[in-house]
Amino acid sequence: MTSDLSLVTRPVEDARGLPNAHYIDESVFTEERDAVLFANWTGLAVASDVPEPGDATPIEFLGLPLLLIRDKEGCVRVFQNTCRHRGMILVDAPRKIEGAIRCPYHSWCYSTKGKLVATPHVGGPGMNAHEKIDRTTLGLIEIRSHIWRDVVFINISGQAAPFEEVHADLIDRWGEFSTPVHHGGSDSRFILDVETNWKLAVENYCESYHLPWVHPGLNSYSRLEDHYNINEPGQYSGQGTLVYQQLKGEDDATFPDFAGLSAFWNEGAEYIAVYPNVLLGAQRDHAFAIVLEPRGVGQTREHIHLYYAEDDTDETMRGANAALWKSVFEEDIFVVEGMQRGRYGPGFDGGRFSPAMDGPTHCFHAWVAEQLIEHRQALAAE
Amino acid sequence: MSDLENRLLAAHARHDKPELAKLYQEAAANTDDIGSQGFFLTQAYIFALDCGAPEASQLREKLSRMGRI
Numbered sequence: 096m097t098s099d100l101s102l103v104t105r106p107v108e109d110a111r112g113l114p115n116a117h118y119i120d121e122s123v124f125t126e127e128r129d130a131v132l133f134a135n136w137t138g139l140a141v142a143s144d145v146p147e148p149g150d151a152t153p154i155e156f157l158g159l160p161l162l163l164i165r166d167k168e169g170c171v172r173v174f175q176n177t178c179r180h181r182g183m184i185l186v187d188a189p190r191k192i193e194g195a196i197r198c199p200y201h202s203w204c205y206s207t208k209g210k211l212v213a214t215p216h217v218g219g220p221g222m223n224a225h226e227k228i229d230r231t232t233l234g235l236i237e238i239r240s241h242i243w244r245d246v247v248f249i250n251i252s253g254q255a256a257p258f259e260e261v262h263a264d265l266i267d268r269w270g271e272f273s274t275p276v277h278h279g280g281s282d283s284r285f286i287l288d289v290e291t292n293w294k295l296a297v298e299n300y301c302e303s304y305h306l307p308w309v310h311p312g313l314n315s316y317s318r319l320e321d322h323y324n325i326n327e328p329g330q331y332s333g334q335g336t337l338v339y340q341q342l343k344g345e346d347d348a349t350f351p352d353f354a355g356l357s358a359f360w361n362e363g364a365e366y367i368a369v370y371p372n373v374l375l376g377a378q379r380d381h382a383f384a385i386v387l388e389p390r391g392v393g394q395t396r397e398h399i400h401l402y403y404a405e406d407d408t409d410e411t412m413r414g415a416n417a418a419l420w421k422s423v424f425e426e427d428i429f430v431v432e433g434m435q436r437g438r439y440g441p442g443f444d445g446g447r448f449s450p451a452m453d454g455p456t457h458c459f460h461a462w463v464a465e466q467l468i469e470h471r472q473a474l475a476a477e
Numbered sequence: 478m479s480d481l482e483n484r485l486l487a488a489h490a491r492h493d494k495p496e497l498a499k500l501y502q503e504a505a506a507n508t509d510d511i512g513s514q515g516f517f518l519t520q521a522y523i524f525a526l527d528c529g530a531p532e533a534s535q536l537r538e539k540l541s542r543m544g545r546i
Binding site: 193194195197202204212213215216220221222223224 | 512513514515516517518519520522523525526527528529530533540545546
């Protein structure tokens, strides 16, 4: 089916949200996969998932078998996890590649940079070359990738403009946070499985309107009027606060700050949705990244990672911080799942936005709609 | 079944790649047949390559000299 998006791209005062089909219809989910998630720079994982050279982890993303690997020189790469010979899956569980990636079927071997380095018996027993098998053309298929703030973004279509170009404004906005982020380790990552379409997680994240109702604990010190909307049409949206408070440990200890921040960030913090599916938080003493993994039209896995300015932060404080954020994000689950269920009501027309409060959500809807319109136009022109 | 065959099967069962690289080299050394040598050295090379064993490059050179790569 083709949904009507004409109302979605109107100014926020007059717009409707994306129609129900964009949350519950399998064919629209597939259309958005191609037009939105494959065509743009989409979050796949974090580089900290493969911390050491040779570390490799298979990831199935929207049905695509991918391999995230840190090559022997330390560069993080993403390949199709598929042997160029018979299409066998190369790596079926996270592991260290000690030497080469050897296909478990006929043992064609690839370097960690994806080069095909050996084709045993390809010319007959004990003959490892054949004139018709040009190894230089049979390396692993590499997916364009770019790492920013530890998040591994991929562009599956290969057609998007360079990441630094697409996100130049956001990179500049957070230029003060250009010092490295340090993943907090195993106690600073967690997963939430949510029965919702991935977009609803984005929409809920980027607006502050719900805070007093859904996060009353946060609102006790971080009131609605202390927040501001972030709306950058065609790029990103989110929310900021002017009253960020640091977590305090024993004897009022705090996490170390990121170096070189201006006074604004003493109490300022920003929470931005990097379209399509990455949610980032930037604060003076820690950051986080949420990579939304769409697992079906109504299933999303949230991969949440916490980062600090240094490697050796206090373990007890890290644990408390992770528990705090987990409780906040869990408070959102009933909302995103409830909105998902609500979209099975055929009379719902996408909803009306508060012009004052829902700008960031509308910004995201309009961006999604624009991606789809562009995609449909391109298909029509073929 | 020879002792070497038994050791090869046991190493395969353990997925012991460094040992497989060594045993296939031993198998190559135990035959005068050039074709069999090519087969066993290929097996040794691939397992050495897989596990990052240092002899992988020497095995590759040997196969190359035999015109098998």
